[in-house]
Structures are given as C-alpha cells and as structure tokens.
Amino acid sequence: MGVFDKFSLQFRKPEGKLGRFAGFLMKKIGSEKNEWTISLLDIKPDDNILEMGFGPGVGLDMVSKVVQGGKVVGIDYSEVMLEQARKNNKKSIQEGKVELKLADVNNLPDFDQSFDKVYAVNSIMFWDNPVQTLGAVRKYMKRDGILAITVQPFTKGATEDTAKELGEDYMETLEQAGYSDIKVELKSMKPVPAVCVIGVNK
Ligand SMILES: C[S@@+](CC[C@H](N)C(=O)[O-])C[C@H]1O[C@@H](n2cnc3c(N)ncnc32)[C@H](O)[C@@H]1O
Incomplete structure (x- = not known):
C-alpha cells in the first residue's frame, strides 16, 4: 500500500x-x-448531547460552550483521537461536563443519560452498518430527540452532485433506522459542499 x-x-x-x-489536519479544517x-441542532443549555466519531474533539469543544446544565458525551474507537480530544477538551472534562468514551459505534457502550441531540461529522461512511448503529442509538435518545449526520465527500473528483447523492442515500439510511421527519440540508463549502441529514426519534 502506498503512503497516500x-x-x-x-x-x-x-x-x-x-x-x-x-488529527491535526481534522482540527485545522473541520471547524466549519x-x-x-451544531447550528442545525439548535442546542439548548440543558441538552444532553452525544457525538459519534469525535476525532480531535473540535465539535465537542463547540458544543460544551453552549451546554451548561446538560452533559456532552463522545465516542470514538481511536486511542490517538481520544488522546487529542482529551487535550482539546481538558477544562470541560475536569468540570465533568464532557465525557469521552473509547468505543466502537458498531457496538455501542451503555450511557448514563438519554440524549436530546446526537450527531456525527464525516464518520458515518466508515461504519460497518449505519442502519443498525443509528437504530441502536435510538434506545439512548429522548422522544423527539434529534439526529444530525453530516458528510463532506472527499473522494477524488467529488462535486456538489456527489454531496446531493450522499444526502439522498443517508435519508434512506435514517428512514430504515426508524427516524421520522427526515430532511436534508446542503452547505456550500470548499472544496466540495457538505450535506447534513436530520431526523427525529418519534
Ligand atoms: C474523518 S474523522 C472526523 C472526526 C470529527 N468528527 C471531525 O469532524 O473532526 C472520523 C472519525 O470517526 C471515527 N470512527 C470511524 N469509525 C468509527 C467506529 N466504528 N466507531 C467509533 N469511531 C469511529 C474515527 O476514529 C475518526 O476519529
């Protein structure tokens, strides 16, 4: 296998x-x-939030600035990302607001709370069985809890159409996993637009 x-x-x-x-690159280019x-999730100070596949923890850091009474939990199966996300969220972890778990989304751990909002950014394309995982996480979501799955395609030659097609595919994934009121948002971004598919756990 080549270096690339x-x-x-x-x-x-x-x-x-x-x-x-x-991880360094993800932190540098993942903010937008x-x-x-996170803006699409309309997070409230008392919300409990779960991120699946937190990487260097950029999103968790943003969420923890909005959440006050609630809890922010993240799971990722990479020890290297756990280490970086710990550094990038040190204060919130010490305060007990952020909790990081080393876990595979294919085999969800137990959580002490139920979540108002669940999200994943550029992670779902790596999961073995997204329908199963997104179905399984509903057990830990509140009724009317919201799920947001964002993907910015980075395959060679990807265009806005690639992003739109992915949006349609993931709408189907959410539907099969049992979510309702599913919608898709598109955001113009460099080098390729990103899509976010949003569903409600009825
Ligand atoms: C491209 S990175 C995105 C990280 C972060 N969400 C961001 O936007 O900066 C994908 C992340 O998903 C995690 N991931 C992929 N498959 C996973 C799985 N099955 N279980 C847990 N984490 C997973 C990887 O370890 C990696 O940290």
Whole structure:
C-alpha cells in the first residue's frame, strides 16, 4: 500500500504518528462542518448531547460552550483521537461536563443519560452498518430527540452532485433506522459542499 493510501486510512481510524497528523489536519479544517452541524441542532443549555466519531474533539469543544446544565458525551474507537480530544477538551472534562468514551459505534457502550441531540461529522461512511448503529442509538435518545449526520465527500473528483447523492442515500439510511421527519440540508463549502441529514426519534 502506498503512503497516500496509508494516510487516507488515518481518517477511518487514526493510529500512530500518521494518525496524530491526520488529527491535526481534522482540527485545522473541520471547524466549519462542525459549527454548521451544531447550528442545525439548535442546542439548548440543558441538552444532553452525544457525538459519534469525535476525532480531535473540535465539535465537542463547540458544543460544551453552549451546554451548561446538560452533559456532552463522545465516542470514538481511536486511542490517538481520544488522546487529542482529551487535550482539546481538558477544562470541560475536569468540570465533568464532557465525557469521552473509547468505543466502537458498531457496538455501542451503555450511557448514563438519554440524549436530546446526537450527531456525527464525516464518520458515518466508515461504519460497518449505519442502519443498525443509528437504530441502536435510538434506545439512548429522548422522544423527539434529534439526529444530525453530516458528510463532506472527499473522494477524488467529488462535486456538489456527489454531496446531493450522499444526502439522498443517508435519508434512506435514517428512514430504515426508524427516524421520522427526515430532511436534508446542503452547505456550500470548499472544496466540495457538505450535506447534513436530520431526523427525529418519534
Ligand atoms: C474523518 S474523522 C472526523 C472526526 C470529527 N468528527 C471531525 O469532524 O473532526 C472520523 C472519525 O470517526 C471515527 N470512527 C470511524 N469509525 C468509527 C467506529 N466504528 N466507531 C467509533 N469511531 C469511529 C474515527 O476514529 C475518526 O476519529
């Protein structure tokens, strides 16, 4: 496998030195996607929030600035990302507001709270069985809880149409996982637009 392929894999499960560098890049370029996704969730100070596939923890840091009484929980299966997200959320973790779990979304851990909002940014494309995972997480969501799944395609030659097609695919995924009132949002972004598919746990 070439160096480029090895590096691409680091976005799926960052490991070692290359994984640390991938985390550094995610932190540098991931803000806009995370900010947009979080804005779509209309987070309230008392909300309990779950992020699946938190990477370097950019999104968790943004969410923890809005959440006051609620809890912010993240899961990711990469030890390297856990380490970086811990550093990037040190104060909120010490305050007990943010909790990070080393876990695979294919086999969800138990949670002590039920969530008002659940989200994932550029992670779902790496999951083995998104329908099963998104169905399983409903057990930990409140009734009328909201799920937001954001993807910005980074495959070679991806265009706005690629993003729109992904949006349609993930709308179907959410429907199969049992969500209602599903809608899709598109955001113009460089180098390719991002899509966010939103559903409600009725
Ligand atoms: C491209 S990164 C995005 C990170 C972060 N959401 C962001 O926007 O900066 C994908 C993340 O999803 C995580 N991930 C992928 N598959 C996973 C799985 N099955 N279980 C837990 N985490 C997973 C990876 O470890 C990685 O941190």
